[in-house]
């Protein structure tokens with residue numbers, strides 16, 4: 001579990017975290033969302049004790065944060081500025097294994113699992129963005145943490161790695177790891193969780209996406225629907241034969257397509273949609 005109470009942080013006279021309070025139950029995956037510069041990295045860094053908060057308490061995996069114990073139980077994936085370009089992936093992972101009191105077998109095991117084993121002995125300075133992400137993710141989970149904090153884990157990942165990392169996060173959660181995942185990728189968050197923590201004006205606004213039954217539908221049709229009538233029901237065009245329509249307008253869209261003799265090939269319901277809530281909360285898009 002994760003519990004953050006009354007956390008505050010200012011840089012000089014600029015208050016970034018005004019009063020942060022939230023709790024995430026054991027084995028849950030939760031999303032942390034907010035525009036650039038709102039304070040997500042600051043929040044995660046304060047939770048890890050890498051930046052000193054001005055006030056507040058952080059409890060993770062049932063223990064009040066104390067540096068020595070916490071690193072054994074928590075995994076933190078930061079941005080790639082923490083990597084050393086002249087060291088290999090193996091060097092990085094063996095250092096973390098040593099710090100975590102693990103044998104070097106753990107390095108091999110985690111690399112195979114994450115999929116960075118084929119370039120483990122290459123210097124990080126020669127890595128692509130996605131390769132660095134694999135290494136950072138492997139470093140964060142090598143000790144099978146009880147709590148996992150991830151800062152933008154999906155940046156630069158190809159579809160294969162994205163699917164693999166998504167599956168590993170789900171596996172860990174199923175085994176009881178609590179996951180807080182900061183990301184701008186709302187579509188990916190919608191696939192992973194219904195629990196979204198929006199950061200705004202230094203405070204957390206929690207939304208359970210399951211309470212907001214504003215599902216949308218992706219309709220795939222046979223030919224491009226044209227005409228004012230489709231604009232009236234505010235469809236969002238993806239391409240010539242695919243568009244998104246919200247629940248309120250679904251029936252009307254189906255009958256219009258029938259009238260136009262435009263057979264529907266597929267209707268897919270989006271599972272959750274945090275984008276509408278994002279627009280509502282930040283009112284800037």
Ligand SMILES: Nc1ncnc2c1ncn2[C@@H]1O[C@H](COP(=O)(O)OP(=O)(O)OP(=O)(O)O)[C@@H](O)[C@H]1O
Pocket residue numbers: 011016034035036037038039040041042043
């Ligand atoms: N060391 C620092 N000194 C002064 N101000 C800082 C420092 N680090 C961050 N800030 C400021 O704090 C605010 C929050 O930054 P932070 O990196 O936490 O945002 P973020 O939500 O993670 O942004 P992004 O989505 O762009 O990664 C920003 O206005 C930033 O300029």
